[in-house]
Amino acid sequence: MRSHSPISLCPLATPLRNNPAPEDQRNVIIATILVAVIMFAWMFWFSPPPQQQQTAAPDDTTQQTEPPSAEADTAPADSPADTGEFPTAEAPGEAPQDQPEVSDQAAQPEAPEPDSVTAAALGGTAREIVVETDLYTAVFSTKGGTLQRFTLKEYKQFNQKDPVQIVDTTAGGTLSLSFTTPTRRRVDTRTLYFSASTEADTVRVEDESRTLAFEAQLGDGTLRQSYTFHPDDYDLGLAIEQERPRSFLTSDGYELTWHGGMPYSEGGEESELRYTGLYARNGGQIRSLTLSGEDQNEKRVDGDVSWMAVKNKYFTAALMPDRPETARGGVLSGSKEGRVSSEAAFKNLTGRIQMPLPREASHVDEFHLYAGPIDYYNLSAYGRNLYGMVDYGWDWFEWLTKPLAKYLYIPMLTYLGGGLPETTVASLGLPAWLAAGIPYGIVVILMAIIIKTLVYPLTKSSYRSMAKMRELQPKMQEIKDKYDDEPEKQQEEMMKLYRETGVNPIGGCLPMFLQYPILISLYQFIPKSIQLRQKSFLWAADLSAPDVILQLPFTIPFYGDYV
Structure with missing residues (x-):
């Protein structure tokens, strides 16, 4: 009888342990370090090359309109005004291109030559009107009927002393209307003088909403800009009322323009430069202009504009038409400019919303302006995906x-x-x-x-x-x-x-x-x-x-x- 050798059974495996052994911990640490090294190496080799800082402002790519002579009222049909193009002209005091200058003051708009449309609004005295709420202090000027300063009371700059400023105070006015008159004058309303609806120098918003209106006579028509302020709210209402608009507008309509980037408030200029940008929502898509890889750029959007906003890391100013479908498009443009007070570049941003010529003899375009912190619940209350301008990090x-x-x-x-x-x-x-x-x-x-x-x-x-x-x-x-x-x-x-x-x-x-x-x-x-x-x-x-x-x-x- 053949004998069989006993079969040696394998010992039972030891129970699995949830607590890692020292060698497992070592492997985890090594794996983590390797992953970190790979990620940093990938970002280092495939990130775009850093942009050289400019010591001088780049050439301005925005076309400046040269006011035509008095004979322009009888300009031929093929004049630049009919084609929508305007000849460029050097602004007074502008440095030659071979000797660029750097300035802390933004380029100021040039007033048009007086004619039958603009003459009544080109003369006057500028007066500042301060609007006080619990959340902010806004300063308006009767020259341009525009916002000059917007200071947040509950937020301080990096030094934790000075309040945060939302608008570029060097732009000569943050909001303006730009349009061409039937007499072929290119007008920026920051050069016009408006009458205010109040004689007071200070308007206090406490228990109920208040409205501040600015009015200018343009030929046989009237342009009225009304701002509505609400207590305990960063939202402002803006109504642009046009009486007999065909007397001062052409078929091109007008552009509602935001001038200037967001002032620095966090102390780190490189970080500020990285987070500052101009954004717009068009056709359900969010378009952005951040100048991350270039010194100047321009983007155009066609059709409806749900909103347009300028932002930095923590704050934003967003302009929203009540009826986005009435907008004809928009333009986002910007450039990096040097500043005398800093070696770092500053983003000069300009956003335009193009509005059509009204068909009625009296028409009102209404907008909302949010100027405050990038707070998710504040922005989501508009129902327009405003918080979509926030960068969540790497796209993937x-x-x-x-x-x-x-x-x-x-x-x-x-x-x-x-x-x-x-x-x-x-x-x-x-x-x-x-x-x-x-x-x-x-x-x-x-x-x-x-x-x-x-x-x-x-x-x-x-x-x-x-x-x-x-x-x-x-x-x-x-x-x-x-x-x-x-x-x-x-x-x-x-x-x-x-x-x-x-x-x-x-x-x-x-x-x-x-x-x-x-x-x-x-x-x-x-x-x-x-x-x-x-x-x-x-x-x-x-x-x-x-x-x-x-x-x-x-x-x-x-x-x-x-x-």
Whole structure:
């Protein structure tokens, strides 16, 4: 009888451990470092080359209209006014092109020659009218009937002393109408004098809305601009009323123009330059002009314009027609210009919304102007995707960063840090401290805990997979030793072992990679959050800014020059 040798049974595998072993922790650290090195190398080699800073303002690409002579009233039909083109002319005092000058003062509009349309509005005395609300101070001028300054009371600049300024105070007026008259004069309303609806120098907005109107006589017609202010609201109403518009407008209609970029308020000029831009929503798409890769550019949009906005990192001014479908299009233009007071460039931005010639003898175009912080709930109240101008970070992560920001980060910062409405707290019987809010630093910690909880299944899966691989190490080594000279057979046996044990060889790495978009979304959102701006916690003076402990002598792409 043939004897059989006893079969030696393999010892039972040790129970899987959820806690990582030291060697697993070492592998995780090595993998993280390698991923970081690859990402920084990729961004360094494939990022666009940095633009050289300008020490002089580039040539102005905006056409300047040379006022025609008195004989222009009888200009022939093929004159430039009929074709929509205007000859360019050097502004008085403009430096020759071979000797460019740098100035802190923006180019001022040139008044047209007086004629039967403009003569009555070209003379007058400029008077400033101050509008005071609890949220802002706005200064208007009867010259141009335009906004000169818009100062936010609840927000300070980086020095935490001076209030934030929304408009470019060097532009000679922020809002204006531009149009061509039937007498072929090109008019910028910043050069006209308007009469105001009030003799007071200060208008206070307290319990109810107030309206400030500016009126100018243009030939047989009247142009009236009315601004409506609301208490406790950053929204302004703008009504442009035209009486007998055909007496001072041609078939081209008019352009409502925003002049100037957003003034610096955060102290870091390079950062300001990166975040400042001009945006518009047209046909459901958001168009942008940020000058990130060029010194000057212009973009045109055709058809409806839902809104047009200029923004920096934390603040915006957005102009919205009440009837977007009536707009004929828009133009976004800008250039980087040097400034005497700074070596860094400044973005000179101009946005135009083109409006048609009214058919009626009396017509009103109504707009909304939002001038304030980039607050999600303030902007979303308009229902026009205004918050879409915010950059959520790298485009390939936006599918995840957008919903996390909208449905997790922003609500937590708004309602936990800023506090719930008192009526909500009272009606639900919640603790009173929820109305006052909790420190923003605690909110950020809670956000980190929630994110860690969300990615815990991925972390656990990664550790379990690494634990399984560790249990297979002896068998894998046996296969390597047995088929050392047969690579194909060795690979075949390895795959067979993986199938039999249900182990995925990349199961330890893939879950870790899936966590990175979530962590990056938090990293991208915090520096742009208006709620965290200038909020301190423990030793950190500003939760939205890096806590710099070491200034580097070089700059790391997409990171900075600090540790």
